[in-house]
Amino acid sequence: MYWAVIIGLVLMIPILAIVLDSSVGQALANRIARGDEDGDLPQIDSRVQVLEAEVKYLSESLESVREETEFVRHLIEGSGEDEPSRLGPGE
Numbered sequence: 001m002y003w004a005v006i007i008g009l010v011l012m013i014p015i016l017a018i019v020l021d022s023s024v025g026q027a028l029a030n031r032i033a034r035g036d037e038d039g040d041l042p043q044i045d046s047r048v049q050v051l052e053a054e055v056k057y058l059s060e061s062l063e064s065v066r067e068e069t070e071f072v073r074h075l076i077e078g079s080g081e082d083e084p085s086r087l088g089p090g091e
Contacts, residue, residue: 019025 020029
């Protein structure tokens with residue numbers, strides 16, 4: 001009975017060495033070396049919030065540019081009549 005346990009342990013040593021030397025073992029070692037994943041979440045959350053604010057700002061800027069472009073296009077094309085509409089003084 002004890003011989004079976006000893007033989008099992010002796011066979012587990014090379015099998016464990018093969019597994020730890022594989023890419024899966026190296027990935028596991030890298031994850032352990034990096035530490036706890038929860039420690040990085042506040043940094044990621046703050047980066048995501050900054051990116052969301054930047055996307056919101058760019059979307060608003062793009063909408064403003066669209067409105068200005070539409071206004072200028074209307075001024076250039078006129079009101080659709082034969083003669084282009086002109087703005088009066090002070091308008």
